[in-house]
Amino acid sequence: MTTPSDANRGAGYAGAGSLPPADDSEQVLLARLRRGDDDAFAIVVRDQGRQMLATARRLLGNEEDAREALQEAFVAVFRSIASFAGNARLATWMHRVVVNTALMKLRRRRCRPECALEDLLPRFSEDGHHLEPPCPRSGRPELDLQREENRTIVRNAIDQLPATYREVVLLRDIEELSTGEVSEVLGITANAVKIRLHRARQALRTLLERTFEDRLP
Amino acid sequence: MTCREFAEFLDAFLAGTLPSEQALAFQRHLAICADCIAYLDSYQRTMAACRTLRGEDALPADVPEELVEAILRSRGGRR
Numbered sequence: 001m002t003t004p005s006d007a008n009r010g011a012g013y014a015g016a017g018s019l020p021p022a023d024d025s026e027q028v029l030l031a032r033l034r035r036g037d038d039d040a041f042a043i044v045v046r047d048q049g050r051q052m053l054a055t056a057r058r059l060l061g062n063e064e065d066a067r068e069a070l071q072e073a074f075v076a077v078f079r080s081i082a083s084f085a086g087n088a089r090l091a092t093w094m095h096r097v098v099v100n101t102a103l104m105k106l107r108r109r110r111c112r113p114e115c116a117l118e119d120l121l122p123r124f125s126e127d128g129h130h131l132e133p134p135c136p137r138s139g140r141p142e143l144d145l146q147r148e149e150n151r152t153i154v155r156n157a158i159d160q161l162p163a164t165y166r167e168v169v170l171l172r173d174i175e176e177l178s179t180g181e182v183s184e185v186l187g188i189t190a191n192a193v194k195i196r197l198h199r200a201r202q203a204l205r206t207l208l209e210r211t212f213e214d215r216l217p
Numbered sequence: 218m219t220c221r222e223f224a225e226f227l228d229a230f231l232a233g234t235l236p237s238e239q240a241l242a243f244q245r246h247l248a249i250c251a252d253c254i255a256y257l258d259s260y261q262r263t264m265a266a267c268r269t270l271r272g273e274d275a276l277p278a279d280v281p282e283e284l285v286e287a288i289l290r291s292r293g294g295r296r
Contacts, residue, residue: 038289041289041292042285042289045280045288045289046279046285049280049285049288050278050279050280053280053284058271067281067284070280070284070288071284071287071291074288074291075291075292078291078292122220122221122224122256124219124220124221124224127219128219128220128221128222129219129220129221129252130220130252130253130256133252133255134252134255134256134258134259135255135259136251136254136255136258151269154266154267154269154270155270158267158270169267173264173267173268173270174267174268174270174271176271194228194229197228198228201228201260201263201264201267202224202260204263204266204267205256205260205263208259208262208263208266209259
């Protein structure tokens, strides 16, 4: 579960320096939340909860886990609202809380066995040529990504990545956080984010190509 | 440039962050290497495949009411 300190770390998230702090109406809402106003909490859950639930669904890939993550995130928000400094928008802070909660849930979750990353990266001969030439496009069926079945294939491929790589793909390519934001969330350098993302995409490429091969007649 | 180097710097090339001299070497390699053309194509399609998951869970119209109630109960307020 996200702890209040986790939640507070979100106060500087998503370019808090470039985003305006809470406006007057948000300050009023914040004051009501800090007073423990039940109606204010209901407003926040209904308003911010939609975006937070969408985020949890994207990161976790199933409804049950997403709902649990949303509940856990709000518990963290309720516990730490009094100490929220208000130097970022409430929505930004709460988004960070649900991202952290979903990531912790992902790490706890037992999923299919992860593949070793090295087995999924391209291999080269001593003189630097591809050892396993990539299949040219003309040799493959198109993957119709509008089909639910094929999106599930992509999702399953992401789930097979080692956790540290899966998280970067989810946050950068699906949740669309910037490199800097991912760096903050994961506590790694921006350069490490870029390297992990590139390797994760290379590994995903291999997993998807293998899926194509399996499906060829 | 070798295929290994091509694959190593592919992401930076696509992001437009390679120095111009290296980007030129990249283009030259791409002009003569069928394997790397195929690799680049499948890499870009992998990125596109990930992007399709972005819209998978569009903003819900509402948080389901039973979930709202459960969240508010967990706060221990009057509701």
